[in-house]
Amino acid sequence: MPEELxxxxxxxxxxxxxxxxxxxxxxxxxxxxxxxxxxxNCFAHALETSDLNLEKVAVVSGIGCTGRVAxxxxxxxxxxxxxxxxxxxxxxxxxxxxxxxxxxxxDGDLTAIGGNHFIHACRRNLDMTVILINNxxxxxxxxxxAPTTPMTATASTTPYGNFEQPFNLPYLAESCGAVYVARxxxxxxxxxSKAIKEAMAKKGFSFIxxxxxxxxxxxxxxxxxDGLDQMVYYQENSEIKHGADTKTVGIDFQSKIIVGKFVDxxxxxxxxxxxxxxxxxxxxxxxxxxx
Amino acid sequence: MKADPKGVLTGxxxxxxxxxxxxxxxxxxxxxxxxxxxxxxxxxxxxxxxRFPLIGGIFIQMEDEIASSIAIQGAVWGGKKAMxxxxxxxxxxxxxxxxxxxxxxxxxxxxDVQRAGPSTGLPTQPAQGDMMQARWGSHGDYSIIALSPxxxxxxxxxxxxxxxxxxxxxVPVMFMMDECxxxxxxxxxxxxxxxxxxFERDFYKGPKEEFLPYHTNGKxxxxxxxxxxxxxxxxxxxxxxxxxxxNITVATQEKLIPRLINKIKMNADTxxxxxxxxxxGADIVVVTxxxxxxxxxxxxxxxxxxxxxxxxxxxxxxxxxPEKLIREIASEASAFVVPELxxxxxxxxxxxxxxxxxxxxxxxxxGGTVHNPKDIYNAIMKMKG
Numbered sequence: 199m200p201e202e203l204x205x206x207x208x209x210x211x212x213x214x215x216x217x218x219x220x221x222x223x224x225x226x227x228x229x230x231x232x233x234x235x236x237x238x239n240c241f242a243h244a245l246e247t248s249d250l251n252l253e254k255v256a257v258v259s260g261i262g263c264t265g266r267v268a269x270x271x272x273x274x275x276x277x278x279x280x281x282x283x284x285x286x287x288x289x290x291x292x293x294x295x296x297x298x299x300x301x302x303x304x305d306g307d308l309t310a311i312g313g314n315h316f317i318h319a320c321r322r323n324l325d326m327t328v329i330l331i332n333n334x335x336x337x338x339x340x341x342x343x344a345p346t347t348p349m350t351a352t353a354s355t356t357p358y359g360n361f362e363q364p365f366n367l368p369y370l371a372e373s374c375g376a377v378y379v380a381r382x383x384x385x386x387x388x389x390x391s392k393a394i395k396e397a398m399a400k401k402g403f404s405f406i407x408x409x410x411x412x413x414x415x416x417x418x419x420x421x422x423x424d425g426l427d428q429m430v431y432y433q434e435n436s437e438i439k440h441g442a443d444t445k446t447v448g449i450d451f452q453s454k455i456i457v458g459k460f461v462d463x464x465x466x467x468x469x470x471x472x473x474x475x476x477x478x479x480x481x482x483x484x485x486x487x488x489x
Numbered sequence: 490m491k492a493d494p495k496g497v498l499t500g501x502x503x504x505x506x507x508x509x510x511x512x513x514x515x516x517x518x519x520x521x522x523x524x525x526x527x528x529x530x531x532x533x534x535x536x537x538x539x540r541f542p543l544i545g546g547i548f549i550q551m552e553d554e555i556a557s558s559i560a561i562q563g564a565v566w567g568g569k570k571a572m573x574x575x576x577x578x579x580x581x582x583x584x585x586x587x588x589x590x591x592x593x594x595x596x597x598x599x600x601d602v603q604r605a606g607p608s609t610g611l612p613t614q615p616a617q618g619d620m621m622q623a624r625w626g627s628h629g630d631y632s633i634i635a636l637s638p639x640x641x642x643x644x645x646x647x648x649x650x651x652x653x654x655x656x657x658x659x660v661p662v663m664f665m666m667d668e669c670x671x672x673x674x675x676x677x678x679x680x681x682x683x684x685x686x687x688f689e690r691d692f693y694k695g696p697k698e699e700f701l702p703y704h705t706n707g708k709x710x711x712x713x714x715x716x717x718x719x720x721x722x723x724x725x726x727x728x729x730x731x732x733x734x735x736n737i738t739v740a741t742q743e744k745l746i747p748r749l750i751n752k753i754k755m756n757a758d759t760x761x762x763x764x765x766x767x768x769x770g771a772d773i774v775v776v777t778x779x780x781x782x783x784x785x786x787x788x789x790x791x792x793x794x795x796x797x798x799x800x801x802x803x804x805x806x807x808x809x810x811p812e813k814l815i816r817e818i819a820s821e822a823s824a825f826v827v828p829e830l831x832x833x834x835x836x837x838x839x840x841x842x843x844x845x846x847x848x849x850x851x852x853x854x855x856g857g858t859v860h861n862p863k864d865i866y867n868a869i870m871k872m873k874g
Contacts, residue, residue, distance in 0.1 A: 253719040277725035286559045314553060
């Protein structure tokens with residue numbers, strides 16, 4: 199192979215997302231073909247094209263592969279404990295309501311060990327955006343079954359296939375009170391950026407589920423090829439259905455995937471509800487909470 | 490700094506320890522509390538829930554104690570002083586986040602109104618069974634500070650102290666009450682705000698571009714910043730370097746963990762707080778903390794009446810344990826008596842520091858009530874030799 203193929207072109211302009219990333223922490227830990235980095239790229243693009251004051255944007259992650267996102271974004275960022283990104287974010291947001299708080303974590307982290315916090319944050323309509331990367335398994339620990347693993351799929355702790363019914367996450371979020379609910383896959387990069395921008399502009403609990411390939415531990419074990427094969431699967435089997443009834447968007451093994459913006463409604467946020475209610479109830483005695 | 494007068498109810502009150510703890514937190518500048526109901530601690534948050542809307546604070550009843558113990562840490566990084574309040578089973582659930590606070594150096598206060606365990610145990614009755622858990626309950630090596638009040642007045646005074654220590658040393662502080670102190674009603678004097686000393690968080694003031702979140706400048710405690718101030722901080726429970734970046738190496742672990750321990754260990758003499766009553770020249774020294782310090786008094790007085798030289802050492806700061814002091818006493822006195830509302834916890838620390846020089850007699854109690862002073866008296870008499 200000719201040597202010049204390996205020469206680095208130094209005059210290539212740097213990628214515009216770099217300013218949103220901690221480039222001094224590259225390379226990242228994610229595997230080749232993993233979809234998490236793709237979604238971070240989309241997140242960075244969303245920040246780039248938004249008019250948010252980035253000093254006031256904070257990212258909170260739990261533990262796991264997606265939990266590492268907090269460590270790579272060049273923002274105030276918190277890598278918390280397993281499952282507890284949402285309650286940490288709750289404290290952060292309530293302490294300083296000026297902040298735009300984004301929780302960025304995985305399916306196991308947010309809906310298994312963190313499931314209780316997830317449903318209560320939806321119910322309270324806390325003003326935060328939750329970006330959940332769903333790779334169908336626990337990646338960091340070696341591919342164990344998750345509450346999102348499709349039935350019959352093989353995981354390291356379901357060697358004969360999974361017989362538990364997984365969560366339908368958009369339905370869960372909507373029924374618990376989220377005001378914005380969308381689902382995309384790592385194939386839908388422009389849709390993801392747009393959804394993140396929309397969600398961050400939305401007051402209240404906004405939730406985006408993004409399906410992302412885990413070639414190392416999900417695809418390989420289920421003989422689904424590599425990351426690219428999963429992208430082809432997303433491309434060929436995704437159906438955009440904005441406003442779809444979330445009851446109908448559950449995912450089976452290698453099934454059709456309904457994507458789109460399912461929910462976009464208005465409801466007072468936790469802090470607005472608190473301030474309005476106390477003002478009515480306590481009158482002048484109440485000191486409106488401003489952080 | 491002096492306390493913000495807005496929250497301070499200056500005057501004489503007749504309130505219980507739980508309510509006094511709430512007032513202490515307010516005086517200390519706490520404006521974020523997350524909690525979950527559990528007897529016998531609930532009255533603290535009930536009063537907080539009533540008081541905070543009137544003084545610009547925010548209380549949230551979380552979905553469980555795990556959530557409460559991490560929500561307060563989010564609030565601290567958002568700039569607030571924060572605490573959570575619980576009792577035995579809830580305290581057990583909070584352990585992981587005590588470790589997170591220690592590792593990330595997040596100043597916060599954990600109030601544990603102790604009840605008898607293990608498990609659900611005796612929910613409405615006192616014990617001191619969580620003293621070792623307070624020190625060692627989270628996994629790995631770290632250090633904390635723990636205080637033990639013996640009256641509603643001290644629940645007020647020492648809650649302020651707990652916040653001040655948390656802020657000064659950037660460490661989680663355990664406020665180890667018990668059901669008896671929590672539910673005991675007594676006179677509590679709340680001084681004017683300008684007589685209450687409050688330690689304000691040490692925020693970084695240098696040039697932004699030189700800021701490293703865990704750079705201590707040769708000291709043991711780095712200054713803090715908060716989210717939203719443009720420092721792009723990264724905070725992680727992973728082993729981290731001065732930039733706050735994860736660095737999973739022995740070298741980084743070796744730099745970080747000893748500092749987390751040393752910032753308490755090297756300041757142990759400054760943090761130490763205890764009361765001595767005729768300890769100098771005593772033959773037998775009774776070592777107590779919390780409510781047990783009060784049940785020991787009739788026993789000590791009776792023994793003194795009978796001509797014994799009995800000293801009373803009451804620990805207010807239990808952790809870090811006053812090793813030096815106990816060693817010194819061990820070389821003067823002839824025995825220790827340690828009454829505890831448990832089957833023996835702090836007694837092991839006394840034994841460790843006495844190092845076989847003098848005998849140490851535990852007066853155990855399963856909890857559910859306080860000691861009969863007679864049992865403490867009998868132990869003193871047993872040790873008179």
